[in-house]
Amino acid sequence: MERNLPHKENQNCLTFYVYATAITIFFLTSFSHFSYTQVSNPNSVSFTKHSLINIDTQKSNQHSPQHNGSQNYNRQPNGSMGGNATDLRRQMQKQTKQRMGYKPPPVPPSDPALRHQFIVQQAQLQKQNKQQQQIAAIKALLNEDLPSIRTQDDYLFKITKHYRQAFDKLMKMKEDKTSFSLKESVFIVENAYANNTLDYERYNKQIAIKVNVLNMLMKKEGITTTNNLGKNYVIQKLFSERIVEFKDTVVWRVHQPYQYAFDDFLGEEDWSNMFVTKLLHTGKGQCHSMPLLYLILAEEINAKAWLSLAPEHSFVIFSDGRTFLNFETTNGYPVTENWMMESGYINSMAIKNKIYLDTLGQNALISTLLADLAMGYIDKFGYDDFVVTMTDQLLQMYPKSIQGQILKADLLAIETKRRLQKAGDPPIEEINKYPEANQAYNALLEQYNFIDMLGYKYMPKEVYASWLASLDDEKHQQEKKKLKTAIIRNAKASN
Numbered sequence: 398m399e400r401n402l403p404h405k406e407n408q409n410c411l412t413f414y415v416y417a418t419a420i421t422i423f424f425l426t427s428f429s430h431f432s433y434t435q436v437s438n439p440n441s442v443s444f445t446k447h448s449l450i451n452i453d454t455q456k457s458n459q460h461s462p463q464h465n466g467s468q469n470y471n472r473q474p475n476g477s478m479g480g481n482a483t484d485l486r487r488q489m490q491k492q493t494k495q496r497m498g499y500k501p502p503p504v505p506p507s508d509p510a511l512r513h514q515f516i517v518q519q520a521q522l523q524k525q526n527k528q529q530q531q532i533a534a535i536k537a538l539l540n541e542d543l544p545s546i547r548t549q550d551d552y553l554f555k556i557t558k559h560y561r562q563a564f565d566k567l568m569k570m571k572e573d574k575t576s577f578s579l580k581e582s583v584f585i586v587e588n589a590y591a592n593n594t595l596d597y598e599r600y601n602k603q604i605a606i607k608v609n610v611l612n613m614l615m616k617k618e619g620i621t622t623t624n625n626l627g628k629n630y631v632i633q634k635l636f637s638e639r640i641v642e643f644k645d646t647v648v649w650r651v652h653q654p655y656q657y658a659f660d661d662f663l664g665e666e667d668w669s670n671m672f673v674t675k676l677l678h679t680g681k682g683q684c685h686s687m688p689l690l691y692l693i694l695a696e697e698i699n700a701k702a703w704l705s706l707a708p709e710h711s712f713v714i715f716s717d718g719r720t721f722l723n724f725e726t727t728n729g730y731p732v733t734e735n736w737m738m739e740s741g742y743i744n745s746m747a748i749k750n751k752i753y754l755d756t757l758g759q760n761a762l763i764s765t766l767l768a769d770l771a772m773g774y775i776d777k778f779g780y781d782d783f784v785v786t787m788t789d790q791l792l793q794m795y796p797k798s799i800q801g802q803i804l805k806a807d808l809l810a811i812e813t814k815r816r817l818q819k820a821g822d823p824p825i826e827e828i829n830k831y832p833e834a835n836q837a838y839n840a841l842l843e844q845y846n847f848i849d850m851l852g853y854k855y856m857p858k859e860v861y862a863s864w865l866a867s868l869d870d871e872k873h874q875q876e877k878k879k880l881k882t883a884i885i886r887n888a889k890a891s892n
Contacts (some may be wrong), residue, residue: 403883430485488730536825547781549638558781560774563589564787567770571763571794580604580693582766587672590773594672603677604842608697610640610652615698621892628700629715629724630888632691633881637729655690656681657727657865663858668776671769684865687726703756704765706799708742708856714756717887721756722880728868730877731884740864753798764795771804780811801855806844 547553563585570577571885580601588595611631614620620627640652658681664671673690676682682690688704688711695702702715707722712732713724725732737743737754747753757765771787783809792801816834817823828835856864867873 405770425839431551438553440541441771442868524604538810539814539817539825543811544780545815546785546808546811547779549781549783553778553781557774559589559593559776560770560783562593563770564767564783564790567763567767568790571760574759577687577759577763579696579762582763583673583689583693586766586770586773587674589770590669590672590823600674600677604693604697606650607635607652607694610635610642611694611698613642614640618889619892620888624672624888624891625701626715626717626884627888628698629702630884632694632698632700632702633724633884635694636687636691636726638788653680654729655687655726658683668773669791680779682727684712686728688713691724691726704762705756707737707753707756708740708854709858709861712737715885718891719862722884725877726870727865728877730868731880732868732873733876733880736868736876739867740860741861742854742856744854746850747854750797752799752851752853761795761798764791764798764801766800767791767794768804772800780808784808797851799848799851802844802851802853806848809837809841809844813841 410566445599471653549557566585569580570582584595584597584600588597606857611628614631614634615622615627618627620631622628635652635654637654639654641648642650642652655676658670658679661667661670664685665681669675671683671685673682673686673693676686676690691713692702692704694700700715702713702724705712705714713725713726714721716722723732723734723737724730734754743753767787768791770783771791775784784804788801788804788808791798792805795801813834816831819830822836823831823834825838828838868877
């Protein structure tokens with residue numbers, strides 16, 4: 398990924414309003430390598446093999462929790478013949494498991510040759526079980542009422558012109574990297590959803606007011622324009638504290654800290670709830686709009702900071718000159734990487750492939766904006782050829798985009814459903830009798846496996862909400878206050 402500092406070892410909560418939730422829970426580990434391909438026009442889909450993205454893994458940290466042992470359920474308790482309460486409890490647990498059909502895991506032989514044969518057999522059995530689960534999952538998915546991919550007619554082309562204009566503007570910024578402006582790009586995406594009815598002058602003025610506050614805080618705190626940590630500190634202060642502006646010793650303007658919008662934090666009821674323009678207007682946002690506003694303000698005062706991703710989440714990474722630090726915009730505090738890992742949905746593959754907890758460079762950032770553009774378009778108009786075009790482009794720019802890969806999976810699922818219907822809706826078990834449907838089905842399986850190899854794991858909404866709330870428990874309260882104190886101290890010492 399692109400960045401101005403060395404890669405951080407270990408990555409908008411771009412919450413996508415698509416059918417990914419139903420699809421991605423079925424991703425299973427692949428046993429072969431595939432080569433990345435673009436989404437083809439669904440009317441003439443070409444499905445080619447995937448291969449793993451070439452990723453530098455020399456600096457990747459492994460964050461998988463280590464298991465330091467397990468209980469021995471094979472122990473024979475003494476029971477009533479002198480056994481203690483622990484023995485009785487273990488015996489009852491064992492009996493309950495037996496009634497439920499529990500069988501202890503097989504023990505490998507001690508002989509090296511037999512052990513190797515045992516391991517191969519277990520791997521084959523595991524693969525068979527996963528394939529059976531995969532067939533069941535695909536059957537359930539294809540039984541759902543999936544949308545179709547429309548071909549744009551004159552009417553659709555006319556009413557979607559704002560989106561095509563927005564797409565062209567983002568592509569121009571991609572080609573001319575020196576012209577890229579996050580502030581302008583975010584507005585372009587959100588204005589397309591609003592049919593070009595948003596007021597850029599008002600948007601620009603709202604941001605300028607916040608920039609004036611940051612400049613005031615820098616002067617008050619003695620932060621110089623070359624102090625990057627100090628500039629990030631004042632942005633964080635604006636996000637988390639009540640700031641009062643005075644004019645001739647009279648209170649002129651009060652800036653309240655930004656608040657987390659608990660209602661519809663995934664934009665399921667109203668996609669515009671995910672917008673920076675909505676955050677500026679209401680003072681409330683979530684892990685999509687708040688990190689983007691942080692980065693817009695950083696861009697305005699020439700502070701270096703990066704967008705980073707976690708499952709269903711995004712946050713900000715910045716540097717103190719020695720190491721990288723994380724700022725959780727929804728809570729207004731710096732957080733540890735350990736807290737990010739505590740969600741339980743970041744595995745070692747995701748760290749190795751750098752899809753999470755790493756900084757996003759300019760190409761990756763533009764691709765996330767394209768994903769936003771595509772998801773807003775789908776929310777308004779559904780799937781059509783233009784969604785295919787946007788998905789192709791964002792994956793060309795950033796092949797590891799989880800949002801893009803899931804959009805591609807959605808398109809492949811819809812195409813598979815279409816071909817199955819064309820073949821008369823045969824059972825999945827008989828799909829190999831229908832070459833066109835079988836081709837689409839195999840491409841869909843490969844796409845699921847590819848996403849799984851990247852390390853993606855879908856996090857349910859309830860789990861996500863619980864994980865965010867854990868920041869307020871006593872342990873994390875102490876951690877984040879300690880981090881904030883250190884940042885303030887180091888920021889003022891860096892002048």
